[in-house]
Amino acid sequence: MRSSAVAPLEVLLIEVGSRTFALPLAAVRYVARIAPEFRCNGEQREDYFVFEDEPLPFVSLWDALGLPSAYAEYDSLQAMLPQRRQDHLDWMAALEHSLRTGTPFAKARSPYDCAFGKWFYAYRPEDRRLGLLLAQFEQPHALIHGLADRLLAQAENNQQAAALAEYQTASTTTLATLLQLFDSASQLLTELQRRIAVILGSGRAARALGADAVRDIVQIPAPRCKPGQAGGPTAGLILLDDGTPVPLIDWTVF
Structure with missing residues (x-):
């Protein structure tokens, strides 16, 4: 009999300000360091982040989530x-x-x-x-x-x-x-100041998301993945081993 068990979700945990968020690891291509002179948040923020000679739309998670940078x-x-x-x-x-x-x-x-x-x-x-x-x-x-x-x-x-x-x-x-x-x-x-850009997706869907740091890569069992409301910047919540809830970012909405 075929098992109906749902595979765990692998996520990349990132830090934005004092908070932790998750990104689906399957969508992550690379984590790059942001140069100190790169304007990564605020009114003067950059629109594009160059990765492998390709300008990718840059999303400032500090601005998108309304959080001050840890730096x-x-x-x-x-x-x-x-x-x-x-x-x-x-x-x-x-x-x-x-x-x-x-x-x-x-x-x-x-x-x-x-x-x-x-x-x-x-x-x-x-x-x-x-x-x-x-x-x-x-x-x-x-x-x-x-x-x-x-x-x-x-x-x-x-x-x-x-x-x-x-x-x-x-x-x-x-x-x-x-x-x-x-x-x-x-x-x-x-x-x-070692802010990072998480490169996700490919082709026209590719994005660079600015964050403060990478915290970890973890596997979350399906029962600990809670869906959220559609249309917002988060796709739901995941529960870490210690029970801490962490928002799962829906990077495709940016």
């Missing part, structure tokens, strides 16, 4: 760090102006009070590499801010030349170190 924090840091880098160039320029002209110096003198310092002492990175790099900021950042009280006091005590000489030395040493750290942090944030 959204890194995006905001990359936008913030160049501003904070420029802040310290402006800070040093203002200090030099005060030393030369006697104009009151109005910028933050404590490393805890500038915009970068307020962020730096409150931020706790989860990534170990980022944490180790950020830890290197503390000494040169504190030394830069420590210049203000000392050099301004020298200038007020008729030691302007000595104050300006120390200022120039700090500009080519401590400030240069701090600026390089800002550049290194921006570069590392780019490297840490």
Whole structure:
């Protein structure tokens, strides 16, 4: 007698933001890394993803599912760090102006009070590499801010030349170190972002779906596959071994 058992469904588990979704493995051709410069979500997102020299329609699952990327924090840091880098160039320029002209110096003198310092002492990175790099900021950042009280006091005590000489030395040493750290942090944030494009289908039906990461490949017994309502971005739910429900994406609707 022929068995009527239904074969299990093999799925690729992917991460979009903080959530897990499934794609039918039979439709998956390849998982490619998305280059950091590729605009994968938001109003400026790319329309096509090039795979094997073929431009495929690109679907941003972050936008389609209304979820922020797991790397959204890194995006905001990359936008913030160049501003904070420029802040310290402006800070040093203002200090030099005060030393030369006697104009009151109005910028933050404590490393805890500038915009970068307020962020730096409150931020706790989860990534170990980022944490180790950020830890290197503390000494040169504190030394830069420590210049203000000392050099301004020298200038007020008729030691302007000595104050300006120390200022120039700090500009080519401590400030240069701090600026390089800002550049290194921006570069590392780019490297840490490893979004993926899941290539599905073939011919005109081929698509590239943008996601944050691949989690696993699993087999789901038929009784743990629950159909959903037609017309939406999900074809139903699957239940993992631990009972966790995971939406099964209907990639053909995109």
